[in-house]
Amino acid sequence: MRIGETVTFGGSGLDRAAHLRNRPEELGLMARDPEAGVLPLWRGKPLLVGAAETEAPGWLAADDAALADAPDRVFLGLDEGRPRFACDLSAWEPEETPETLGAFHDPSEQRHPAMSDTHRFAELRAAMTRLTARDAELVATARGILGWHATHRFCARCGHESHVAMAGWQRLCPACGAHHFPRTDPVAIMLITRGNSVLIGRSPGWPVGMYSLLAGFVEPGETIEAAVRRETFEEAGVRVGKVKYLACQPWPFPSSLMFGCRGVALTDEITLDPAELEDARWVTREEMMAAYAGEDPTLKPARPGAIAHFIIANWLADRLD
Template sequence: MQHAEEVTFGGSALDRAAEIRGDAEALERARLDPRARVVLVWRGKPLMEGDDTLSLVRLPMDHPVLGGMAPTVLLGREDGAAVFAADISDWEPEAQDADQVGGFVDTSEQVHPALEEGRSFVELRRVMTQLGPRDAELGATARGLFAWHQSHGFCARCGAASDMALAGWQRLCPACGAHHFPRTDPVVIMLITRGNAALVGRSPGWPEGMYSCLAGFVEPGETIEAAVRREVFEEAGVRVGAVRYLASQPWPFPASLMIGCHGVALSDEIEIDPVEIEDAKWVTREDVAAAMAGELPGLMPARRGAIAQFLLRNWLADRLDTRLG
């Protein structure tokens, strides 16, 4: 797919500096470089600044908010200088609107007293389309890594507490010597079409009227194509024939790689599994175009920035390259 790397969180060509992760001397030189910067994350929210156009804040390594704490994760390099990330989730804001935190959309923002005015911690999903490709990739990488460290503090082999290693890209068990690496779960998300219609569904808890492409985790021993066919049949009772890969999207909420595919339905009768989804239906190109323009009450397209909307928009624009049927 020609436009595959235009998806949010993809296409910034970040130099991840993987060759120095295990080199203590090189890492120390990188930290001491006056051009080095650090990205802050608080409970999964990166530090942002700006109004109409947001940007990810990069602080100098000696900023007071760090309190002398060394950055824990190496994200990569920009213009030859290292970019680290630090998690300050132990900080407790003085006040917080509990009704805004969490849920499908977290509109709360947290302001640290040691930070300059106009800077706050913001939910990445809410603002991802306002960021440039590099800021989006750095924010997603930092969020995903810290979420993994938070949930994988103990060795899966022996249960002992593990230690962060390899500049934050590994956990090492001091008891049994096991090495653990950041987890990414493969998820297929599929644009299933039949003629001029696409299959969409919704999960309980989504905003009223929101529909998206069907999706599901790839199982052990299963190909991407087989996962697409299985998930669509399990959720909607629709059989799928030809399947092909289109694009992928890192989705660090908390740790998925969304594998976008296009499949051609062999049947159009829908029989949903209410345990899997709340509803599913066929929508025409005209329906989707109207919904994206806000002109079709009762049908809200997938979240902006998510690969589901990316796939639907490219389908509308006839930019899926080779057609399957």
Template sequence: MRQGESVTFGTSGLDRAAALRADAARLGEMLASGPVVLPVWRGKPCLDAQTRAAFWVSADHKVLTHADEAPVFLGLDNGTPRFAQDISGWDPEALPDTLGAFHDPSEQRHPALGDGAVFAELRANMTRLTRRDAELVATARAILGWHESHGFCANCGTKSVISNAGWQRDCPACGRHHFPRTDPVVIMLITHGNSVLMGRSPGWPEGMYSLLAGFVEPGETIEAAVRRETFEEAGVTVGEVRYLSSQPWPFPSSLMFGCEGHATSAEIRIDPNEIEDALWVSREDMMQAFAGAHPLIKPARKGAIARFLIENWLADRLD
């Protein structure tokens, strides 16, 4: 797909400079070079309160005193080093009920940052980021989320320690090395004639529909996963499948494989344990939904690969 890498969080050409991850002396010099660290609080990146650009602070900034592990080296941003550090140990005076929900409009301000920066939900702000900031912030959220949930050795249960500039954890007891994981997920544009198959999960905003998606199982190809997930969720059989585009999706650690599939059946039989509803949506109805004028359907959120694939389907740009 020619437009494939223009998806949100798609490659911006960031130099991840993996060869520097083991160079402690050089990393120390880079950390001391200026405001190069992105604070992240409970999955929320620090953003400029007005522009929504990534907000970088110096390694000795007071806000980073809440961190309990070393910063992660993200790479070189046109020669400027970039790091991220988790400060989830900070406890604001009040926590909103929406924290961690699918839609969290709340924003937190740390007193050491003043009014110029906020911790905000990435999904709500992803389309306001530049391509480079989007790649950096998505990488930061994913890698820090991995550290948060993989702090103990899977072999012996001992507390592991961060190493290799954040791209590895080592067990001091049994010597095992652990590396960041990414979960493969298929998301599928399933068409039948002039219509596309859409579904919704419980807990989504009222009226919101998106493309069906599901995890790839061990020993399974992407194509097989598309057919299996579509049949399991909606009872629709799928024939030809082809890959279109991918998107890193750091909620918490997925890589979405966008695919196109052609349905060989039209009857929908949903599995209520998988999804809440599914339906065929014509091009005309989808265009009406994108315009905000459909009485029942709200489209997938801007920035998500589902929205990207549907927009390109409507514009006949899937080749």
């Protein structure tokens, strides 16, 4: 798919400068560069500034008072020569913790008392389509790597607490010497068509009327194409024949790489797995176009910014080349 990398988080040519990760002294000097910036995240929410078209990551100086108690900084790379770092401020406790925190839709925002009123921690899903391609890649990278550190503090080999190394891109176990690297889970997400219709489904707990493409994790020893066929049959009972890769999207919720594919259904009878899907249905191109135009109150398409929304929109526009 020629426009595959235009998907949100699809890549902006960020110079990750991996050769600097084992040079702590050099990175320390770079962090003090006036052009450098540190992006704090609070419980998965990036610090943002501005609104609507002007929304952007809330980069702070390395010596900002709000970062005084921040743990290790992760080096994200060079943004047009400007050093970029990220840190986790999840230990900070706001006066109120909303019930929506961690939910599929969290509209709450948190403001740190040591930061400007224009800065707030906000859910990335709501802001991702308003960020530039470069900002989206930086924020997604920060969210993914910090999320990995939060859930992988202990050595998987011996159980001892590990330490951050290589500017945040490794964890080392001081007890057994094991090296641990950030993980990304491969997920197949598929546009399954039969004639003029596409197969969509919804998971329990999703917003009312929201549907998306079927998706599932790729298992060890399995190809992406095989995962498309297996997941479609397991979730909806539909057999799939030919499968074609379209595009991929890093998905930092928390750490997946979504492999977008197109598959041709061999059968159309749906048999739901209720543990996976609340509902699944075939929708014609015309019905989906009405949904994307906001003309069908019973059918809400996948969230803008998600690869499912991107693939369906390009299917409707006949751009899956």
